Amino acid sequence: MAGPAIRRCFAGLSRNTFLLSFASMFADISTEMLYPVLPVFLTQTLKASGSIVGLVDGFAQATQNIVQGFSGALSDKLQRRKPIALAGFLLAACAKPLMGLSATWQGVFGARLLDRLGTGTRSAPRDALIASSVEEKDRGRVMSYNSCFRLFRAERYSSVVREGYITR
Numbered sequence: 001m002a003g004p005a006i007r008r009c010f011a012g013l014s015r016n017t018f019l020l021s022f023a024s025m026f027a028d029i030s031t032e033m034l035y036p037v038l039p040v041f042l043t044q045t046l047k048a049s050g051s052i053v054g055l056v057d058g059f060a061q062a063t064q065n066i067v068q069g070f071s072g073a074l075s076d077k078l079q080r081r082k083p084i085a086l087a088g089f090l091l092a093a094c095a096k097p098l099m100g101l102s103a104t105w106q107g108v109f110g111a112r113l114l115d116r117l118g119t120g121t122r123s124a125p126r127d128a129l130i131a132s133s134v135e136e137k138d139r140g141r142v143m144s145y146n147s148c149f150r151l152f153r154a155e156r157y158s159s160v161v162r163e164g165y166i167t168r
Contacts, residue, residue, distance in 0.1 A: 016133035017142050020085075020126055027089060027119075030096055038099065038108070048105040056109045064116035072124030081125035081132075088122025091115070 042048040042056065071088065075081045095115035102108045127143070134142045 013138070013142055014133040017130050020130055023089060024126065027092060027122075030093075031115075031119075034096055034099065038112075041099075042105055042108060046102070046105045046108065052105050056105070056112050059109070060112045060116040063113050064120035067117055067120030068123050071121045072128070075125040075128060081129045085122045085125040085129060088118045088120070088125070091118025091121060093118070 038056075039053045042053050043050065071084055075084045078084075092115050095111045095118060098111035098114070099108050102111060130142055131139050
């Protein structure tokens with residue numbers, strides 16, 4: 001009974017939708033595991049001030065927002081979405097270990113900028129890849145599925161870290 005209902009729910013969703021959603025899920029999980037402890041790492045281990053924590057996070061978020069617009073325009077102009085999205089995933093994946101290896105707040109700042117540069121680079125091309133991999137009549141549902149999946153995983157794993165299950 002549940003089989004046909006599940007198939008009907010996911011009808012029209014392409015393999016690309018699932019693969020890109022899972023890749024994003026793992027990228028988001030790594031982000032959600034790292035960022036709750038980043039302020040503590042900066043202030044307690046690296047002895048940075050609260051202002052430095054705000055500076056690092058503010059510049060990182062601004063970088064992501066600015067780059068996201070440029071990467072979307074570039075992927076539209078070149079019609080080469082996959083390499084741009086892959087480059088973004090790669091940059092973000094390489095940047096996360098660099099934060100933990102940093103001995104100064106400036107190193108964390110650079111690694112965090114690199115991470116958000118990667119995240120901003122991958123977002124628009126990833127969404128375009130997902131949208132172009134399904135029929136036009138299914139695009140709204142596919143994008144809703146991807147957004148819902150992203151929100152669920154972000155909330156789920158941030159609550160796991162917040163409760164201390166991963167950090168214990």
